[in-house]
Amino acid sequence: MIKVGIDTIAFYTAHYALDLADLAAARGIDPNKFSIGLGQQQMAVPPPGEDIVTMAANAALQALQFIDPNSIEMLLFATESGIDQSKAAGIYVHDLLGLPARCRVIELKQACYSGTVALQLALPFLRQFPDKKVLLVASDIARYGLNTPGEPSQGCGAVAMVLSANPRILAFDAEYGVVTENVMDFWRPNYSENAFVDGKYSSKLYMNMLEKAWQQYRDLSGRDFSDHAYYCYHAPVSRLVEKAHHYLGKVNREKLSDADVAQHVGHSLTYARIVGNSYTASLYIGLASLFDFAEDLTGKRLGLYSYGSGCVAEFFSGTVQPGYQTVLATAHHQDMLAKRKTLTYAEYEDFFSFKYPDDGSACDMPVHETGQFRLASIADHKRHYEKVT
Numbered sequence: 001m002i003k004v005g006i007d008t009i010a011f012y013t014a015h016y017a018l019d020l021a022d023l024a025a026a027r028g029i030d031p032n033k034f035s036i037g038l039g040q041q042q043m044a045v046p047p048p049g050e051d052i053v054t055m056a057a058n059a060a061l062q063a064l065q066f067i068d069p070n071s072i073e074m075l076l077f078a079t080e081s082g083i084d085q086s087k088a089a090g091i092y093v094h095d096l097l098g099l100p101a102r103c104r105v106i107e108l109k110q111a112c113y114s115g116t117v118a119l120q121l122a123l124p125f126l127r128q129f130p131d132k133k134v135l136l137v138a139s140d141i142a143r144y145g146l147n148t149p150g151e152p153s154q155g156c157g158a159v160a161m162v163l164s165a166n167p168r169i170l171a172f173d174a175e176y177g178v179v180t181e182n183v184m185d186f187w188r189p190n191y192s193e194n195a196f197v198d199g200k201y202s203s204k205l206y207m208n209m210l211e212k213a214w215q216q217y218r219d220l221s222g223r224d225f226s227d228h229a230y231y232c233y234h235a236p237v238s239r240l241v242e243k244a245h246h247y248l249g250k251v252n253r254e255k256l257s258d259a260d261v262a263q264h265v266g267h268s269l270t271y272a273r274i275v276g277n278s279y280t281a282s283l284y285i286g287l288a289s290l291f292d293f294a295e296d297l298t299g300k301r302l303g304l305y306s307y308g309s310g311c312v313a314e315f316f317s318g319t320v321q322p323g324y325q326t327v328l329a330t331a332h333h334q335d336m337l338a339k340r341k342t343l344t345y346a347e348y349e350d351f352f353s354f355k356y357p358d359d360g361s362a363c364d365m366p367v368h369e370t371g372q373f374r375l376a377s378i379a380d381h382k383r384h385y386e387k388v389t
């Protein structure tokens with residue numbers, strides 16, 4: 001069967017971050033709760049004018065370097081932070097990037113899972129049309145609200161992947177395990193800017209669904225735990241991923257030490273610890289992290305776990321392709337993160353509390369540090385984006 005998978009991958013996050021030690025101080029909480037209890041050090045904070053469109057366009061600009069835009073036949077935009085109930089956010093990205101008119105664009109939603117369904121819908125298409133490419137972007141802003149238990153697990157980011165036949169980075173296996181159940185662990189009604197969540201229940205479901213999706217995948221693929229050199233998980237907080245991996249070991253009668261868990265998932269969490277949750281983008285920023293930090297992964301099989309509350313969970317896998325290092329955006333990622341500005345607690349609260357107009361009135365966005373695209377203004381209920389010169 002023809003190989004299909006990730007040809008290029010790049011991520012983008014806001015140019016501002018809050019140290020969770022500063023959040024802990026503002027909340028009167030022991031900072032070890034966040035650094036050890038949740039495994040998180042910082043969270044990315046979007047300034048006014050940075051939204052899912054600007055983040056996605058900035059990630060995609062990097063992923064599309066050296067790719068012929070005319071080969072992009074489809075743009076799939078995964079998000080749970082939608083800015084419009086009708087118009088797909090991907091259409092703005094399509095315009096900002098100058099993609100060809102002959103290109104399908106659609107937005108997909110199922111909490112943090114929709115990046116994975118976009119991927120799984122693209123793979124058979126690429127097998128059928130191996131000369132075409134698909135641009136998959138996943139972009140989200142995780143918001144729970146000030147002074148809520150979920151607050152230290154906020155963050156934001158976008159990932160862009162060009163998917164193709166004969167991919168240069170990762171070729172996916174055909175088998176997958178997938179589970180859907182109607183549960184209320186995390187949701188965001190249309191009228192709310194912040195998510196509602198039953199945090200403990202959601203963490204329990206994350207584990208239960210991992211076991212179910214894994215068992216299905218294992219039965220269908222005939223692969224064992226040890227057939228995967230590294231694992232990459234959706235990462236709401238890093239500590240949950242480490243716990244989940246210990247649990248997956250137990251399900252497979254493997255007693256994993258903390259060092260084993262660090263070896264299997266540690267590299268995939270390097271960015272997550274300082275970016276925070278990025279919902280749909282999280283699993284794939286984890287993948288970029290693994291590629292950027294692990295030693296030579298050539299020929300290694302990776303196990304991937306995607307979880308979207310509500311819920312759909314999927315376990316799948318892929319093999320890293322020879323020469324993958326030459327296509328990575330490692331230096332770009334690290335430069336972007338090194339240049340981030342650290343916010344004071346008061347600045348974070350200002351950014352968080354900024355209100356976008358919802359009555360049709362005109363608003364020029366304050367200018368903040370962004371990538372190459374920003375939301376310039378909103379007027380007559382329309383968003384106007386611009387390229388930063």
Ligand code: CAA
Nearest residue numbers: 030032033036037038149150153199200202203206236309
């Ligand atoms: N030093 C070290 N550790 C400490 C500590 C201290 N001083 N104080 C507390 N801790 C530890 C606790 O012992 C606990 O560890 P264990 O889990 O090992 O028992 C850990 O810190 C967390 O503390 P709490 O149990 O008090 O949990 P919390 O109220 O802080 O909630 C959370 C944690 C549920 C993740 C919360 O941040 C939350 O609701 N986040 C949003 C929802 C979420 O991320 N869910 C994850 C699964 S759902 C999903 O995957 C989809 C998605 O992206 C949302």
